Every structure is written in structure tokens, then in C-alpha cells.
Amino acid sequence: MAEAASTASTKARIGDSEFDRDTAVTRRAPGVYDIDLSAGWTIINAVNGGYLLAVLGRALADALPHHDPFTISAHYLTASAPGPAVIRTDVVRTGRTLSTGQASLFQYADDGTEVERIRVLASYGDLDALPDDVRTSAEIPAFPPIDQCFGAGDAPEGAPPVPGSSAITDRLDLKLDPATLGWALGAPSGKGEMRAWFGLADGRDADPLSLLLVVDALPPTAFELGLKGWVPTVELTVHVRSRPAPGPLRVSITTRNLAGGFLEEDAEVWDAEGRLVAQSRQLARVRLS
């Protein structure tokens, strides 16, 4: 008991963690929020799209009478950079069980004019008010135990370090299924699959807002398809279906249709109690190589 309590005390808590501090928005006026986008969630030069979605999701959680994103769709317009940004929200409709809102994130051009980075449309509700029924037929994909999976810090012996490492790597506790790690060893599987155990490095448990980050935090499935280079997101929609239980998440991403220079990435997130807590799909561009 003492040991468990001691372990728990070293973990960051929801509301007091790197993720919470870096997604915190400051209300300047009704529907207008300031944020300094953190450099801590970048991959190479790009701010992670899931982190950006969580920032917008937090502003909407403040602007709307409901606080949990049930379904949120983001269209990525121009590339965000770490630094100051402003979010403008618009309450589209408020209802008894669902409210719908819109939000845009802007940064500043050299001449000071606002440039829109992302626009989001979302419907929020109260996850805790949903009935308990679960009649899902979805099954958790087979995952090896977490200690048989690999993170950025423990590449298999003789292998080069996992590429793509960047600031975000330090903030995530990502353990990739070796079956989807071929790309890091120069031998991609050819299958559009990526699977990982997911945690935040400071131990903060998941909540509905952090799930918006989780769905976009794994290496692109394109790597396992043998493609290199950047896979920018055009649009990302996330359904949050249940409040996640404490503990590590399992994330499975699948791409079935790579064609015409675009692909979809379907993500599923399972919590430690084996519940499907989020589903997402994004449309991304690929540069074929």
C-alpha cells in the first residue's frame, strides 16, 4: 500500500501536468483565447496535429456548456509553429445533451496580420451522463506485453535509433509493437499498420482532451508502407466514446487505401480496462518515394 501510494505521488495528475500546462488557453474576451504553442510537441519542424487539436478542444470545452468532445473535425490549413496564437470560438448551437461549436486557431504573419492555421467543428456532450450499455463487437488487436515493445530510447540491439525522434518524443511514453517497427530497421512490413502502447512521459493519465493528442501521436503508417517523408494531415475527425480508465492506452492505426497521393489513417484507442474509448480517421497527403 505504501509503495503504491508512493508511486502514485510521483505521477503528474490530470490538470497539473506538462500536457495541461502546454494546452492551457487564456480567455482574453468571450470566445477569444490566447495560447503560446509549446515547442515541446514538435516532430522535426512541425507542431503535432493532435496537440493542436487538443488546444482547440480545450478552448471549446471552455466556450461550450458541455465539456467533453464527442466528435471533433479539424481541417489543417497552414503549418503551425511554436509561439503565440489566438483561438476564436463560436457557439453554433446549445442543446440539452449536445452542444456544437466552431473554433479557429490563428498565428501572425510578419506584418502582424492573422493567418488561420486550423478550423474545427465539434459537438460536445457529457461522457459521464451516458448510459453504461456496451454492445461493441470491436475487439482489441493483439498487442505484445508492454515490456516486449520498443520506445525511442530502446532500439533493438544493433539497430539505428528510432528515426523521427524530436521534442515530442521526450513527452511521450510510446512503446511500439515490434511487428510494426520494421520501418525503423530498414525493413517496412508493407502493411499499413502501426500499433503502440501510449502513455504521457510524466505519468499523467488520459482524459477526453488528451485522447485528441493520442490518435495522432504514433509514427505514420506510411513508414510501414515503405514511404518516407512528410505525411501532412488534411483533415482529422475524432470520436471520443468513453472516459478512459487510468493506465496505459493501446493505440492501433490502420491504412487501407493509399491512392492518388492520399491515404486515410484510422485510429482506435483502447483503455486499460479494454474499452474502445476513441476512434479517429484522418485524410493525409503522401509524397511517394
Add this chain to the structure above:
Amino acid sequence: MAEAASTASTKARIGDSEFDRDTAVTRRAPGVYDIDLSAGWTIINAVNGGYLLAVLGRALADALPHHDPFTISAHYLTASAPGPAVIRTDVVRTGRTLSTGQASLFQYADDGTEVERIRVLASYGDLDALPDDVRTSAEIPAFPPIDQCFGAGDAPEGAPPVPGSSAITDRLDLKLDPATLGWALGAPSGKGEMRAWFGLADGRDADPLSLLLVVDALPPTAFELGLKGWVPTVELTVHVRSRPAPGPLRVSITTRNLAGGFLEEDAEVWDAEGRLVAQSRQLARVRLS
């Protein structure tokens, strides 16, 4: 040859068909379009959500410099009714290969004020400008031949007529896979699957805009899960991945996660040449019974 030409001449053509007439919008001013929502695409009392999405998609195709919806997300706010409506579009960003726009459809309250029905965010491009590469791993689900599938007019002998028949039934040439028709015989399979061959009744072939209707035109998967009643869409996102070839489409819809009073419907649309031309996902509410 003469026979083929004669058959072809009896088919409605893209641009001159029921679907085109019923989705035609009239530009009143820049970014403002009028439409009279047709009563021909209703199910029971509701205007079909895919028809509505096609109407909004047509307004955006006019407002944006690109004309094909690549990814379009709709949040359904209040129930639409046949009759006059106005659409307001907003060009969010125009780029070389993609443009992003927003659109809202409004109808009128008794006192004449506008009530927003649907809000949409979409990125458009030019499907014909995409490279020809197809590296899809998705496979067409097994479909029985079209003459072994069943439409509203040909219920199996001794069976009651397919329920849910309504105005839209007359405009669609929908042939359901008997494996997903148990609900109509009082014996739902318990699996969240619905599959059908899809055509428009007047023979008009599919185009990117009509695919927005196609993904939402089958009976709800909830029927095969043994649920009755209404399954209103909260949000629907469609990716159009390729211009469909002429001929009947195959549509497969899957629900994996029914929980907390919500479910997702994932649709795939395959054209007559076996190409995956559209993928969609919607979040819908269910009334458990």
C-alpha cells in the same frame, strides 16, 4: 450496338437527372444560395442526411475554386424539412491543390428567423488531377450478384414488404445483400453490417457529389443489431477518393462500437471497376429498444 445505344439513351445523365435538379442551388449573392429542399429524398418524416450533404456540397463546389469534395464534415444541428432553405458559404482558404470552405444550411422558423440545420467544413480539390497510383490493400467485401439481392419492390416470398419505405425509396435502386436483410424478416443477424448495390432509379451514374448521398442511403446498421427506431446522425465525414466509373456501386457499412447510446457507421463505396471511391464515418445516436 443499336440496342446498347437505345438503353443508354433512356438513362438520366449527370447534370440532367432527379438528383441534379433536387440538389441544384441558385446563387442569390456571392456566398448565398437558395434551394427548395425536395420532399423526394425523405425517409419517414426526415430529409435524408446524405441528400442534405450533397446540397451543401454543391454550393461549396460553386463557391470554391476546386470542385470535388475530398473531405467534407457535417454536424447536424436541427432536423431539416422539405421546403425553402438558404445556404451561406465562406471561403476559408484557397490553395493550389486544395481549397477549404465552410457552409451552413438554414431554414425558417414560424416568425421568419433563420434556424441553422447543418454546418459543414470541407476541403475540395480536383480528382482528375491526382496521380493514378493505387496501392490500396482494401478488398471489396463479398457481394452476391445484383440479381440475388433484394430491393424495396421485391421482398422475398411470404415476407412483409421492406419497412422504412418512403419517398426516397422511389428514387433509389437499392439492392440489399440478403445476408444483411434479416431485420426485414424479423430476424436481425446481430452483426452491425449492411451491404447493398446502389444506383439512382433514373439510371444517372455516380459522381463525386452523388457519393455524398450514397454513403448515407442504406438502412441503418442498427436494424441488423436488432434495434428499432430512429438513428439520427450527429456528424458525418466523407472522403471522396476517386471519380466513380459508370455503373452500379457496391456499398458496405459496418458498425463495431455501439456503446453509451451512440454508434459509428463506417461506409465504403466501391465502383463498377472495383475501385474504393469513397469512405465515410458517422456518429449517430441510437434509441435502445
